[in-house]
Structure formats: structure tokens, C-alpha cells
Amino acid sequence: MSSVSSSTAADDPWTGGADAKREAVLSAAASAFVQDGYGATSIDDIAARLGVSKPTIYYYAGGKQALLGACFSVALDGYSEAVEEGAVAGVDGRARLHQVVQKYVEITATVYGRCLHRVPDVELTPEVRDRLRAVKRKVDARIRDLLREGVRDGSLRTADVRMSTFVISGAMNSIAQWYAPGGALTPQEIAERLWDTFSEGVRPR
Template identity: 40%
Template sequence: MRFVAWSGMMERPAATEPASPFRTARQREEDRLAKREAVLRAAVRMFNERGVHATSLDDVAASLGISKRTIYHYLASKDQVLLECVTIGLQQLLQAAEAAREEESTTKGRLVRFLRRYAEINMDDFGRCVIRTGEESLAPESRPRFRALKREIDDALRRMLSEAIADGAIAPVDVKMAAFALAGALNWPARWHSPDGGRSAEELAASLVDILLGGLLPRV
């Protein structure tokens, strides 16, 4: 009897590459941004609670359990930390204006939506910091950016008011004075609103805007 030799081999599972113990460039960048954001979040809360001048980077570092030197890996100075905090708040307001324009079809709808978000943002950490920070708290070289962003927000509000007046959605008023009055009223919750209060920021914002746009006098 003849035996035929079998030359085949059992299939083996394909080899897999071992997971690298090293973080990728993308992971390192995400980690850096998360740590930078943690520094800004801790700083903005201290600025709001204690005031800018009474808060040091040593205080911020201690609250995070790190050294002040570690903060310098992400932000160069206290002034840069403050500028970043107010910039975030101001950019949130600009984004709110853009969202209102993109997502609301009527001039009154855009105005109401923007004003409500304006008030809500000013009751949150970064918006609150914008309202509580005078430009004198920033270094002279940082003030032009602060002023420019605030001017963009004022321009956005004035455009919405002008458009609502033009199509009869609101009464004809002095646009400049109306913008000042609305912004002034909606900035103040940044000073008196407490997150632990009985009403949410969203509820308060809606009530404030209803009063401001509806007025207080009885209808005749």
C-alpha cells in the first residue's frame, strides 16, 4: 500500500500588530487642549468668584493640583489666561448671533433668539467673565482685541434691530440707544444670577427678553 504524503499546513490566524504604548500626535494634541481648557475653566471660575486682581496663577494651579510652571506649558501669562477667557465668552456671543441668523426665518425670531442666548451666555462662566472684566484689567496690548470683539457683537445686535424695524416687526426706535439698553439690561444677570437659584438661566433669559421687548405699559 502506498501512502501519499500530505504537504498542507494548518491555517494560522493572521498576526496582529501589537498596540503601540505611545500616544499618537493627534492624541497628544487632544490631551494638550483638554489640559489647557481645564486651566481656563478653573481660572475663569476664580476670576468670577474673587475678581481678577485677587486671583493669581498660583491659586489656579493649586486648585488643579499642579504647579504654576505647568500652566506655562499651555498659557504664557495671567494676562493671556484672562484674554482667552473673555475671548471665549465673546466668541460664544458671536456664534449665537450667527446661529440666530442661520436658523430663524423672521427678523423678530432672530432678534428674540439672539437676545435670549445673549442673556444665557452671560449667566455662564465665560460670558460672566466678560461682563465682570473691565478692559483696564487687561494688558494694554490685549485691549484692542477685547474692544474689537465687543464692537462686533454690538454691530450684530444693531443689524438685527435695523432689520426688524425695516420690516415692521418692532417699532421704529433709535437703534443705537436700543442696542445699549438691551445689552445693558441683559449684561446685569452676570452679576446677580446664581446657578443655585430657583429658576434656570434659560427661564430667566426668556422672561427678561419678553419684558424688554414687550414693555411694561398696559396695552390700550
């Protein structure tokens, strides 16, 4: 599966190999779904964005629902990897949670992350929908674990881990609804400002 990216694999992917061409197709599809909505987007629209034929889209990525599933999978791969035990380092729960927030926000700001949060899951196949829910549970559990870890080691404070998790997740997911590339803030800056706002509420006193 392609890595999370906010752009096509190369300036001219059609001079590259099959992976670059598939990445270009997925990126164009995700951009169309974000901009125009899944229902209003056709395979012809995606082909027009790339200046290729409709059969080319089918060849590299399949039909419209397969395209959507593949776009979701890129984001889900990123989210899943971001919260793996080995991917999060730090001296305490606070530092480790900070890393998760940074990585999650950066993925959400990609075209694949925005596609995942903007397209209703009713458009997905049952298999992709099940994986979406499984990854959401995994991320939720990781945030709760890190909050509890921070409370234990004294680096965080919260009276309600569940509520704090809802607040963090809701704030991070909402970024997909308003973020646009080329804005005043980079994804990294957005992640830091979100963390600064949230971390004041869980700072030990």
C-alpha cells in the same frame, strides 16, 4: 480655542489630552477671577483649585495675563459666532433678535462670560482689549440691524433704535453681575424672561 463652557472639559481632565487640560486650567482661572477678582488671584491660587503644580498652569496656559486673555477669548468667540448672519435664522426681525438675545444671555451666564463682564478691561493686553471692543461693536451693530429689520417687516416697534439697543445690551450684560450657577433660574429661563420683558416694549400696537 475652547468652546464656551460653564464647567471643566471633563470630570477628571488630567486623564485626557492637552485640550482637556487647558480647558480645565482656563475654567479654574475664570472661576477664580470671578469669585476673588483678578488682582487678588495668583497662579498659586489657580493651581490649588486644580490640585496641580504652578508650572503646570504655565505649561498649559501661560502667565496670569495670558490666562485672562484666553478666558476673554472664549467668551468673545462665543459672542462673535452668536451674531453671525448664518447663526441667526427666523422669519422676521423679531424672531432673529430673539435668537440673538437667547444666545448672548447663555454665553454671559458661563464662567467665561461672567469673567469678561466682571474683570475691568484695563487688565487686558492691548490686543485683547482691541478685540473686545471690536466684538462689542459687532454685537451692537447686529442688534441695531435686527431692530431695523423688525421695524421694516412690522414685527417690532421702536422710535429710537439706538436707545433700544442700549437697553437690550445693558440688561443682558448686567446678568453677569448677579447670576450664579445653581440658582432658581437656568440661563435659558433668564433669557426667556428678559425677552418677555423687553419684547412687550417693542411689540407692534
